[in-house]
Structure formats: C-alpha cells, structure tokens
Amino acid sequence: MQQNFKRVEASQVVISELMLPSHSNFNGKIHGGYILSLLDQIAFACASKHSGAYCVTASVDTVDFLKPIEIGELVTMKASVNYVGRSSMVIGIRVESENIQTGDIKHCNSSYFTMVAKEKDGSSIEVPGLILNSNDEIRRFAKSIKRKNMKDHRIKEFHETDFASEKYLHILEDHKAKIELDS
Numbered sequence: 001m002q003q004n005f006k007r008v009e010a011s012q013v014v015i016s017e018l019m020l021p022s023h024s025n026f027n028g029k030i031h032g033g034y035i036l037s038l039l040d041q042i043a044f045a046c047a048s049k050h051s052g053a054y055c056v057t058a059s060v061d062t063v064d065f066l067k068p069i070e071i072g073e074l075v076t077m078k079a080s081v082n083y084v085g086r087s088s089m090v091i092g093i094r095v096e097s098e099n100i101q102t103g104d105i106k107h108c109n110s111s112y113f114t115m116v117a118k119e120k121d122g123s124s125i126e127v128p129g130l131i132l133n134s135n136d137e138i139r140r141f142a143k144s145i146k147r148k149n150m151k152d153h154r155i156k157e158f159h160e161t162d163f164a165s166e167k168y169l170h171i172l173e174d175h176k177a178k179i180e181l182d183s
C-alpha cells in the first residue's frame, strides 16, 4: 500500500495574541493556565492540519515557564509536527513574547504535545508520514523518539505494582526527607 507523506511546513501554525489584563494572575503577570489553553489550541490546529482528522490531546511533555509574560506583550506561538507514529503526532511549540514598544523578544516556553487522530467512532486512525526537509526537522524527529523511549522506561520503572521503595532509599539520603514509618 502506498503511504501518504506530508511536509512539516504544510501543517505549521503560527498565532499571535496581545496579552490583556484579563489574562493576568494576582501578581500582574500572565496566568500560566491561559498560556496552556492557547498551547492546547495551537497543538490541536497543527495536528488536525497534518492528519486531516479530529485530534485529542494524549499528553504534554514538560511545560517549563522560562520567563514571565507581562500584560501588553505580544505572544507568538509557532507549532509544527515534530514526529508521527501510527496515530499519534508530537507537536513542538515555541512561545515567544515581544515588548511591542521596544521590540525586545524573549523565549518563554517550548513544549511538546502528543496528539492522537480519531475516527468519529472514537477509534484512533493512521496519520500521514512526515517528509523531513532540514537538519532541524531530522533533529526534532530523532529527539521525539528519544523522549518517547525515556517516557516508556519511566512508566515501566515507576509502575505501582513493580515499585519497590527499598530500592530507592539511598536516593533519599541527600534530600530533605525524614523517614518515619508508622509500622
């Protein structure tokens, strides 16, 4: 069967939004939850464009807020498909915020959303492959594979039924933890 492949640029999505006072937290900075909601929307748009299907968010791999975003700044998010599996896609998103008076731009966040393409009946469906056109695209695809393998390893190691506390006691020695078992 001939497989369908698409270029990364065919599904790239960029959104820009001015940060309003209504988006701020008690500290006067932009609320992290608002940024997360925008990230989810752009990941959805990018994954839907690549797959041509309805997509759901399966997981989010690290959202580090590197710098605070101020009211009045222009936030730009750039999303592209970094990796595809059978029905899953990793969408890499870079968030930058610009002071529109000075033109200063800061990198605020990079995160990776795993989206899964679905049929109307809820079953997952196969998505097109990815044509990699640059070293950056190759690097992102390879890094996604590494990240996925690391996650699989972590899930296995931390699985509740296999987790043996005794194996980890030595790790706690240098940390702020006092062990006072009840029994």
Ligand SMILES: CC(C)(COP(=O)(O)OP(=O)(O)OC[C@H]1O[C@@H](n2cnc3c(N)ncnc32)[C@H](O)[C@@H]1OP(=O)(O)O)[C@@H](O)C(=O)NCCC(=O)NCCS
Pocket: 056, 057, 058, 059, 084, 085, 086, 087, 088, 089, 114, 116, 124
């Ligand atoms: C995520 C979800 C689609 C997985 O469904 P599932 O029946 O377990 O599907 P499958 O086992 O066939 O897996 C489908 C794909 O999802 C991937 N996947 C499943 N769970 C995952 C997770 N936690 N993280 C990353 N990828 C995941 C699988 O690796 C697989 O990828 P592949 O097809 O590229 O190999 C399902 O659990 C779901 O619908 N979750 C709710 C999603 C949602 O509502 N999101 C909004 C949050 S409110």
